[in-house]
Amino acid sequence: MSAETVNNVLGYFSAAVFTAVGLAALVFWRRRRDRPSLWAALSFGTLGAVALAGQALPQDPSTGLEQLLQRLLIVALVLFPYLLYRFTTAFDPPSNVLAWTVALSTAALIIWTVALPHFPKTNEHRSAAFNAYLAGLVVQFGVVSMIAAFRLWRAGRGQPSVARNRMQMLAIAATALTAALFFAVVTPQDEAGLQIGTSVLGLVSALAFLLGFVPPGVVRVIWRRAEQERVRDAIGALMAASTPEEVAANVLPPMTRLFAARAIFLLDADDNVVAIHGSDLPAPPKGPDLLRLEIPGGCLVVWAGPYAPFFGSDEIELLQSLGALTGLALDRSRLFVREREQRLELERADELKTNFIALAAHELRTPVASIHGVVSTLDRLGDRLSEDDRAELDDALRSQTERMRGLVDQLLDLSRLEAERVPIHPVPLPVRAEIEELVAASGDGRTAEVEIRIPDDLEAVVDRTVFERVVSNLLTNALRHGRSPIVVTAAQSDRHFRLAVEDSGNGVPPQFVEDLFERFSRSEEARARGLGAGLGLAIARSYARAHGGDLIHEAVRPHGARFELVVPVGRASATPG
Secondary structure (H helix, E strand, O other): OOOHHHHHHHHHHHHHHHHHHHHHHHHHHHHHHOOHHHHHHHHHHHHHHHHHHHHOOOOOOOOHHHHHHHHHHHHHHHHHHHHHHHHHOOOOOOOHHHHHHHHHHHHHHHHHOOOOOOOOOOOOOOHHHHHHHHHHHHHHHOOOOOOOHHHHHHHHHHHHHHHHHHHHHHHHHHHHHHHHHHHHHHHHOOOOOHHHHHHHHHHHHHHHHHHHOOOOHHHHHHOOHHHHHHHHHHHHHHHHHOOOOHHHHHHHHHHHHHHOOOOEEEEOOOOOOEEEOOOOOOOOOOOOOOEEEEOOOOOEEEOOOOOHHHHHHHHHHHHHEEEEEEHHHHHHHHHHHHHHHHHHHHHHHHHHHHHHHHHHHHHHHHHHHHHHHHHHHHHHHHHHHOHHHHHHHHHHHHHHHHHHHHHHHHHHHHHHHHHOOOOOOOEEEEHHHHHHHHHHHHOOHHHEEEEEEEOOOOOEEHHHHHHHHHHHHHHHHHHHHHOOOEEEEEEEEOOOOOEEEOOOOOOOOOOHHHHOOOOOOOOOHHHHHHHOOOOOOHHHHHHHOOOOOEEEEEOOOOOOEEEEEEEEOOEEEEOOO
């Protein structure tokens, strides 16, 4: 086989591959319709057209039309490195100086190509002007191609394996094409070996462009082995995660490395942020570099680099697969957490029930034992007791009976509150008048110690039972555990009614604050003095919360305690009760 035949075969192969790359770029642009794909279609489409037309045109054009087509072919060849350079700038804008330098040098060479009076034929003597043109062509083509190749190679270093190899293949292809053009210009016509070498360089360039732009599936599989290992590790970590936080911690870091992303945001179905990796921002930013991947029960928002959407289609597929598994793992972890919380809640409820029964029995035992003792004494010794002794026993019996009745009432209140069977019927109440009545009922002769600082005309729309139960409890506690002066204040805003009872006693011991509103909880002092059953504040807060409000404790400086009832402002019920 002659050298000319080998050159022709290599040329046909190169033209076919360049044409295939150009067609692939056009199809890619029709599918994506963005700036990078447009410049890719223009650059590789131009290169494919040059390769195809170069095989169709005769080596030495003779007619005017053929010579015009030859000149247009050279203009297209001059345009290719500029178009490839513009392809790289679609991802990363260059400086103004570089952009203008490349554009003006390309325009100057195109004008030179059009203005050149004559292109010599094969074996025809080349004039000095034409040699100068060839030198300018090689330099301009080489410099612009090398700029594009350098930008692609440098940007590819921070990308995942497939994207990095694709970008570096394009850089190698541009370099090989520049070398092929250089040798095509300087190689004499009678140097068959160098001509074959130049054709081989052209074919290498074509194949590298093909691998960089549309790599075959088997090549992609080889390139992304490292990412597949990361995906397997991430899947293994997902299987071990038992909470949404563990799922996010195990999968977001490898996802970020897999895609070379700036950050990844995991959102739930309502677009609330579940977890973030790689960013201090509380929510995904706005911009074209964000990829939103839907997963079961939410979505992944990937803050990618500018090259990822174009070169990272393989990584996007891996992310989608891993994202689907992440969604399933999140659902599984939520079910696991919910089941564990329900189990713990049942255990707490069982513990509360056991403690409730034990404490209730303990608290009822004292008045029952006292009543039993008094009744037994009256039964055995009633005839021999003096009037004073009988009166004392009657008082003790009455006191313990009243204590047991109050405790039973409190237990019934708790049971109704727990069963959510307390009806709430807001009605207009004159606050000061109601407080005065409650002070008189709870004061036990100590009403002078309570100072009411409430306007006469203040009216609140609240449930009467809630108001009476909470306020009477706060007044009783202040009189029992605090010291005067005891101050009652109230105010109403557009949204809430607030009533506070503040005393000047020793206040709540710091170590007891956490258990202040727990059932049957009493401070050491209250236990020592035998005051109350430890249910009052628990019931009062439950009533406040049944009304949609709360009961809040605050320490008073320098000493004392302040309890504030906060309930939302309501409208009067149609059927108050």
